Amino acid sequence: MHWGRALYENIQRFIQFQLTINVSALVIAFMSILCGFHPPFTILQLLWINVIMDTLAAIALCSEPPRAGLMRLPPKRRDESIVTRQMTITIAGTALFFVAVMMAFSWKCVARPAGQGWFAGTGEWSEVFPDFTVRQGPSSYAFVLFQVWNEINCRSLVPEVSGLHGLERNPVFSACGSDNRICAGGHSLRLAVAVFQVERLGWSDWIILVAATASVIIYAEISRWVRMWLAPARS
Secondary structure (H helix, E strand, C coil), X not given: CHHHHHHHHHHHHHXXXXXXHHHHHHHHHHHHHHHCCCCCCCHHHHHHHHHHHXXXXXXXXXXXXXXXXXXXXXXXXXXXXXXXXXXXXHHHHHHHHHHHHHHHHHHHHHHCCCCCCCCCCCCCECCCCCCCECCCCCHHHHHHHHHHHHHHHXXXXXXXXXXXXXXXXXXXXXXHHHHHHHHHHHHHHHHHHHHCCCCCCCHHHHHHHHHHHCHHHHHHHHHHHHHHHHHXXXX
């Protein structure tokens, strides 16, 4: 029974992870059209993101061992939704964070004329992304890296437990997470340069992207503490 409850929670973790990707991607695509510029990724890129994220993320999130106090929780009702209220809040909040950052990045790319600054690069316009230069096209990299970091956050299903808690005690998650980062970075790089006709980024660019996208962990921790602080006020 203990292991069965743990498996149920692991399935919830993956659903939380996957729904965050899908909700944020759909809203970004819709908002980009409303704002009058091309979305920062194509349908083919979205399919590729799902391919490289699903398999290893499922193994990583479903490898979580049973957590302490799990058997003290009340049994699930037969008609209870697998997506809880806390999961819905987490999905909506994190997706909103992704949308805000990606829309700001896309707006910055469109607003910056070709040939000016880091956002423009060489100034050569992309054939795949009509509104962006070949350097601005790899903005999909940022979305992929956001999701890779968000795997850690999705280990938590309630605000009382941090996604960072006990991370070192799950070698399967660490191994799959590392492989996922290598796979996501390497495969996205090769595919983007070859198929999407975008500019190859240098090491300094990748360091900036990795560090910037890790901000989703900071956001999740701040959000978790705010929800814990507001909980007594609501009760």
